[in-house]
Amino acid sequence: MIKLAIDAMGGDFAPEEIIKGINLAIEEYDDIQLTVYGDEGKIAKFLIPNERVMVIHAPDAIDMGEKDPIREIRRNKETSLVRAFQAVKDNEVQGAVTAGPTQATIIAAHLIIRRLKGMKRAALCPTLPNLGGKNRLLLDVGANIELRAEHILQLSQFASIYMREVMQVHNPLVGLLNIGSEPGKGREVDKESFHLLSADPNVNFYGNVEPKEMFTTNCDILITDGYTGNMIMKTSEGVAKAVGTYLKESISESFKAKIGYLFMKDVFKDFKKIMSADEIGGATLFGVNGIVVKAHGSSTAFAFKNAIGKARLAVKGRVIEKMEAILSEMVEENE
């Protein structure tokens, strides 16, 4: 059995959509067992009772707008998020899934679960919208403002294992996001990362990738520091939103275009679906000592089910254990 802890109180539509997602996951995956932390009364309203689901009463949630999540996490050990992560720490479960606030999730994972031994940084890693017929991972998108080359290397190793086990890509190709495709481009950290990635036997390194190739490159994994990754993600969001708004307004202004839209409706609907966070099923936190999947704050039941599915595959594929093996090899080499 794969054991996962679920934070039932995080996210815009908690606990209803979270619990409905749990119902879907239990139905779909017969090898999972879930410990659900949240408000028992509210959970009971939506949960389809099942022997593989255990509910633990933890009604407090961390507020999405919490200004000082570090203090809040230290102050209140009874929030559903902290309880779920404590279960990972105590080895009661092998992973946790939450739709709670991103920064609080990252901080709580660091404070409670802690980083893998030898792992220098943890990173948040979403899957990019599948626009070019290929799933790609992007990291770091916000756990670290800055990363050194050795961090980039470790995170690339982790991402490679994850891609192999969770997304069944045999020999995932890693690209370093950069302002130019030639070697020697970019900041000092980029040049050093290029060098380390080229030499590492655990990483199938492609070279530099410009963000304009983000959705067409053969790379499966695109890596950069958290500041840059976050800017790239938010730029993508901005452009997609601007294009959407532009098309909407243009269509509403022309009768002819309105007719055209009726015929093209399916195309736009499919496009929206591809771009939606629901399909993607959340970002995974790479580098802490347990699987942590952060579902989107606006997760629906379907999205949350997908997030649980990701955590399940990561546990099943023994991602953590495989990264530990690389980390202990590196320690031996350095001794």
Add this chain to the structure above:
Amino acid sequence: MIKLAIDAMGGDFAPEEIIKGINLAIEEYDDIQLTVYGDEGKIAKFLIPNERVMVIHAPDAIDMGEKDPIREIRRNKETSLVRAFQAVKDNEVQGAVTAGPTQATIIAAHLIIRRLKGMKRAALCPTLPNLGGKNRLLLDVGANIELRAEHILQLSQFASIYMREVMQVHNPLVGLLNIGSEPGKGREVDKESFHLLSADPNVNFYGNVEPKEMFTTNCDILITDGYTGNMIMKTSEGVAKAVGTYLKESISESFKAKIGYLFMKDVFKDFKKIMSADEIGGATLFGVNGIVVKAHGSSTAFAFKNAIGKARLAVKGRVIEKMEAILSEMVEENE
């Protein structure tokens, strides 16, 4: 008369489109006088003779793929780009326009025209596609891998003057691109820049702007370092391209969508026009001692005419002189 030097040999369609652009500009603006550097024989084929256009024979061009532009610029003083910039340096003209390679343009401007006295960095500044009904400047997009806060401040001052004079925006609002909108977000350089920008009387500072608001923000100027700006620009390009490819493929796969496309054709055509570099008319180099407009490499005659128009307004608005006034004030304050 506004005197400008034109590099006739730079760009994918040089000299034909460049010269045709000159013809258009001479017709549209009766207050400009152009000195055109390039291959006299080839130029003569396309140029409509005019007393306000003088041709100087300089047939050599810097190759778009030149690996070492610094060496090339130092080695050959006779290229059309170097000759045009030398005319700026020698005060024979007040500005120069080129569609040549970006890096060579930036380097040649530094080596030949040189930075304004007191100006610590120069930056390349394009106009963003007008998706939200507003023209916005983005800088730096590639002249500097790193910038310090004081550089960001000077460049914001320059951009504010430029926006006022060239784009006729009365009191342009400056936003600092960042991973979060609250003060205190981002890297050290972002926090310091926020502080300097807030205190400066020459800049109408809005605060931090996340790239997801790039096309909706009230800001007229969006500033960051050259690495980040370049990544943002290339991400935008990547997303726009991916969306375009996706729509194209979806339409080709469905008969119904094809019909819809016929009705919506104008919407897509207008969209393509807005996104096209031709409308924008090139990026301006902020910080060197003269106006330098870098037209897109794939400039058509129309695009190049627009680039000349930009240089004209920058000279007319005395952008350089106004920045010099701020720079000399700052020197006095520091004395």
